[in-house]
């Protein structure tokens with residue numbers, strides 16, 4: 001009997017295990033090693049060791065040896081990151097304690113954010129733990145630390161406390177690190193960035209709540225945030241954001257990177273309105289940034305507009321037949337919805353001719369005109385939002401106050417439509433901006449004033 005040891009690679013937390021390789025007629029068992037690592041025993045059953053199978057066994061033996069080495073390396077890197085995380089969390093606990101002893105101005109919002117982020121960490125660690133299926137001490141202590149911090153934050157809230165900027169900086173750092181861990185996991189199973197060699201959406205992950213909007217205004221319900229879907233060199237990490245308490249679009253803010261976004265350190269604000277000098281304002285909230293250009297619904301005349309942030313000028317084009325009578329379910333003024341995917345730039349709308357059914361147009365970026373148009377069979381006012389991935393339109397609807405569902409898919413390659421059911425969690429019941437970004441395969445949602453994002457897991461091709 002040949003006996004191999006193989007460390008299990010960890011699959012993405014919310015997703016099922018990847019199928020094990022086909023081990024022929026052998027069998028596989030898993031145990032937990034001394035230091036908490038998963039050990040996978042592979043038994044090849046040929047006790048009689050027939051000569052004709054020796055060759056095969058040797059080949060798989062070599063392959064296994066290479067796999068083992070690869071997986072050990074991956075696990076070691078991962079463990080190293082956990083140790084760092086743990087250190088930082090300890091440090092953070094210390095800082096929370098310091099705050100506890102120095103009463104000052106009380107900022108409710110900051111506490112709220114802290115709690116949201118702690119809850120996120122907690123969920124993530126739980127997921128990581130489950131996916132590794134081991135009782136690793138590193139995970140246990142990480143989990144306890146986070147739980148403990150949640151309690152401390154709860155206690156802190158009942159006191160008068162000083163500004164929590166320092167803690168927020170630490171949280172931003174931590175969050176980045178946790179994101180990295182998450183990325184590492186996703187990489188094991190997801191399609192490569194930019195690739196469409198997959199079978200469409202398998203599921204949408206848990207909502208990751210990054211921050212209340214940069215204006216720190218809880219009534220700024222109308223807005224959007226995200227990343228450039230085709231960034232110019234040097235702007236790969238840039239984020240954009242705009243929100244207001246009404247649906248008029250006045251300006252757009254950009255941030256150098258995620259950290260600046262969270263810290264509300266604007267890199268630049270582009271004004272679409274300056275007294276009588278210019279008025280390039282928009283309405284609705286289904287705008288995006290692509291190639292350092294802001295695509296949005298122009299206010300007057302009703303049309304699609306692009307504001308080039310490089311030249312700081314806007315141009316607009318009337319979308320043939322597009323009607324401003326059919327908005328999405330959650331909010332008025334959402335007549336033109338821009339989207340970008342691996343294949344280009346899109347706009348969805350409805351027409352009188354389609355009797356309010358959703359129409360999809362591919363925008364030729366060079367001429368800023370519609371190149372091709374598809375008509376779907378779904379009534380736009382019953383849809384809450386739509387986005388594109390790899391030339392497939394996905395439409396969402398509301399299930400209840402906590403649940404949203406991707407219920408419809410239209411494939412522009414085949415002209416075929418499909419009713420699907422891909423539920424995902426909403427942070428709060430109402431949102432106005434949802435878009436996919438092909439540069440990181442995430443969904444970005446502006447949900448009742450909060451920045452929310454989701455990982456997307458694809459079916460294999």
Ligand SMILES: *[C@@H]1O[C@H](CO)[C@@H](O)[C@H](O)[C@H]1NC(C)=O
Pocket residue numbers: 026027028043
């Ligand atoms: C798996 O291998 C073990 C050890 O050789 C053996 O006891 C067990 O019966 C095998 N199970 C199956 C399903 O082949």
Ligand SMILES: *[C@@H]1O[C@H](CO)[C@@H](O)[C@H](O)[C@H]1NC(C)=O
Pocket residue numbers: 087088091
């Ligand atoms: C902990 O915080 C202090 C600042 O108070 C910093 O100097 C130190 O590098 C931090 N340690 C870690 C491991 O982050």
Ligand SMILES: *[C@@H]1O[C@H](CO)[C@@H](O)[C@H](O)[C@H]1NC(C)=O
Pocket residue numbers: 017030133
């Ligand atoms: C996790 O381990 C337990 C026992 O250690 C086992 O029963 C269970 O099937 C494992 N789950 C997965 C997903 O491997």
Ligand SMILES: *[C@@H]1O[C@H](CO)[C@@H](O)[C@H](O)[C@H]1NC(C)=O
Pocket residue numbers: 144145148152
């Ligand atoms: C949790 O916090 C309390 C008080 O802040 C502390 O005494 C305790 O040691 C902490 N526990 C862990 C496991 O960190």
Ligand SMILES: *[C@@H]1O[C@H](CO)[C@@H](O)[C@H](O)[C@H]1NC(C)=O
Pocket residue numbers: 180183184187192193
């Ligand atoms: C995950 O994949 C992306 C894109 O392929 C890559 O940039 C990133 O470095 C990978 N992350 C890890 C941890 O390997």
Ligand SMILES: *[C@@H]1O[C@H](CO)[C@@H](O)[C@H](O)[C@H]1NC(C)=O
Pocket residue numbers: 290291293308309310311
């Ligand atoms: C924006 O303006 C720059 C500079 O003129 C130009 O190179 C770029 O193509 C423009 N982008 C778009 C999307 O029109």
